[in-house]
Amino acid sequence: MLKKRESVILVGAGVIGLIAAMRLAEAGFDVCVVDRGQAAQEASWAGGGILSPLYPWHYPPELLRLSFYSMSLHQALARELENLTGIDPQWNLSGLRIMAGKRETIPADIINWAQRWQLNWQLMGKEDGLHPSLWCPEVAQVRNPRLLSALLLRCRQLGVKIIEHTEVSGFRRFHNGQLCGLETTRGFWPTNHAIITAGAWTGKLLESARLHLEIYPVRGQMLLLQGQAGMLNSMIMRDQHYLVPRQDGLILAGSTSENVQFDKSVTAEARETLWDFAHDFLPELTSDHIIRQWSGLRPGSQESVPYIGALPGWKGLYVAAGHFRYGLTNAPATAEILVSTLTDQAPPVDIKPYLPATHFQKDPNSSPAD
Incomplete structure (x- = not known):
């Protein structure tokens, strides 16, 4: 179990990295977030802010369980950030109407499917002059640029160091597999614990650690x-x-x-x-x-199921990436999983489907140490 004030470096300052940094700092860790560009300006900023899987019946249960749990956390997160920073992320339970289309139809048994997931969906007819549609009242949205601004401010309030325009190019470990630091464009940074939250760039970073995940x-x-x-x-x-x-x-x-x-x-x-x-x-x-x-x-990533947890062959190196469209939706739950992992606490959901050890392919030429 990590001791309080143990240092942790997060590689990537998107919504997942920032929420995880905030929660780790609140738990007593000394946290640094490093980003290859400007913080909070990549996919987390660019998306539409819809807090739900889209056409969720297409996805496997492990993605849905994570998403529905994480969706339940967003309203409280938005209120918390507004109270602490004065920035309103504008969480709004506006609902989502899914229209029948040429490429995406509405399944005949969709209401039964929704009820199994405890969703109060309704099928709508043509009475409003539009196409047949599916009304999903539980789907909220958030103003993602405002959420990110609030997270940046809250992290700074907690003493989190945010270092921009610094690229991580590799990792070093001792002969026993323990992480000893990061190679960056500003030189070598010693640390025993790092979390890769670099979004679409995660796959490249993992290659430097001789690990291969489909990201x-x-x-x-x-x-x-x-x-x-x-x-x-x-x-x-x-x-x-x-x-x-x-x-x-x-x-x-x-x-x-x-x-x-x-x-x-x-x-x-x-x-x-x-x-x-x-x-x-x-x-x-x-x-x-x-x-x-x-x-x-x-x-x-495969079926949008993310990789969250420790990387095999490395002690102290973790990943949280591969969320595809749903990084914003799943960020609060992902942060809870990371905090529980680093503190040896019980996770909020079953984490087995997200563990990298169940998915990764290791370079056959790699050795226990660099």
């Missing part, structure tokens, strides 16, 4: 539209695209899913696709209402 970048593009408050009363989704209305009238239209490695450029094709989708539901908008287009790189 790969998936680009998602977004549009920001200037709407009006009350223009949409809920989030809407059809055929993997969605609209997210913010409290001030801004509307997010997302998202693409593109395997283009680490290319973060935006495309005219995605802009047209997302605009057509938005305009189909909001014909009163014109292209003049488009404010901005951007992209982010999600950490793809």
